[in-house]
Amino acid sequence: MRAPVLLAALAAVALAPVPGMAQEADLTVVPPAPTDYKAKTTSWGEPDLRGGWPIDHLNGRTPLQRDPAQGNRAYLTEEEFAQRDQAVQQLAKRYENEDSQGTMGIGHWAEVANANRRTSWITSPANGRLPEYTAEGKRLSGEMKSTWRRNQPFNWVDDFDSWDRCITRGLPASMFPFMYNNGRRIFQSPGLVALQMEMVHETRMIPTDGRPGIPVQMHNWMGESRGHWETGNTLVVETTNFRPGPSATNIGTTGSPPENDTPVSEQAKMVERFTMTGPDTIIYEFTWTDPVVFTQPWSARLEWQRDDDFGIFEYACHEGNVQIRNYINASRAERAQATQPASGGSR
Known part of the structure; x- marks a missing residue:
């Protein structure tokens, strides 16, 4: 566990105006990722993305889905940002407050960074919210089970989702910030990019050598990825062959569905773009398409910052x-107790 620290280097970024935005700028417009930066290359000639790219700096109360009251605005107004910044500063004091009281609670567990101006991580649809489920999506969602659901009994391992069971957080969930374990590190070798993630100790292996995909009958928790380089600085990754089922993934970041009930089908596909926009910055974008679950594709965007000194902890x-x-023993005992007749009373 780390103490939540407001990094001085990030403060200027968080408090600065939206890049390229004049005072009367359109707050609904997210500028496209610049492609004019010339990244240094590896010894074998590919753009060099290697290094630490933790996303803990994004853990500043920006939700996955936008508040409907904000309409199609991609950025907060000055007043809204001031309110978020104040809320974040209060959260950042929890660690210090607990220490002063000799206690240990959520302040020692959850990390918080500086507030930023984004109204949601979702950029499409324009309302910044997940699309509606299809009829089949609703059915699969209703069958999902996890510790996030309230008043759910637990009898066996299939009453838990893959994150509960420490198997995987899945995709696209693993690419979003959480309240802890936000470490990311990129490794490269000729024809291969590896993305190490602190949460659930997973490493995504992304071949870039043009090899064919695996048979459609084979399914993996994190899918099967294939990558290629585009416009000099952009790594494009297409992932298919996801393991389907009602307990396949939960998004689990701020502003995601409250019971984390987002299923995945065999037809799911994720297309990601990692665009290096400077020596220490990457714009990460993806589009998720699953016609079995969602009525339309949806997209998200996050801005990464290099931190090669970030230490990835063991995910125990x-x-x-x-x-x-x-969980199972407690749930069974609770239900057994509820069936017992009330004790006491007059004789």
Whole structure:
């Protein structure tokens, strides 16, 4: 666990005006990713994305989905930003407050960064919200089970989602910030890019050598990725072959569906763009298409910042850990107690 720290280097970024925005600028417009930066290359000639790219600086209360009251605005007004900034500063004091009181709670667990001006991570649809489910999407969502659902009994391992079971956070969930474990590191070798993620100790392997995809009958929790280089600085990654099912993934970031009930089908596809816009910046964008679950594709965008000194901690959780058994035992005991007749009374 890390103490939540407001990094001075990020403060100027968070408090600055929206890039390229005049005072009367259109707050609904997200500028396209610049492509004029010339990235340095590896010894084998590919753009060099290697290094630490943690997304803890994005953990500043920006939601996945936009508040409907904000309409199609991609950025906060000055007044809205001031309110978010004040809320974030209060959250950042939790660690210090707990220390002064000799206690340890959420302040020692959850990390918070500076506020930023984005109204949502989702950029399309224009309202910044997840599209409606299809009829089948609603059915699959209704079958999902996890510890995020309230008043759900637990009898066996299939009453938990893959994140509960420490198997995977899945995609696209793993690419969004959470309240902890936001480490990212990119490694490269000829024909291969590897993206190490702190949460659930996973590493995405992305071949860039043109090899064909695997048979459609084979499914992986994180899908199967293939990448190629475009416009000099952009790594484009297409991922298919996701493992389907009602418990395949949960988004689990601020502003996502409250019960994390977002299923995945065999037809899901994710197309990502990693565009290096400076020596220490990457604009990360993706589009998620799943016609079985959603009525239309949806897209998101996050701005990454280099931090090669960020230390990735051990994610001490694995499939078969004791917590699943504890949930089941406690749930069974609770239900058994509820069926017992009330004790006491007069004789």
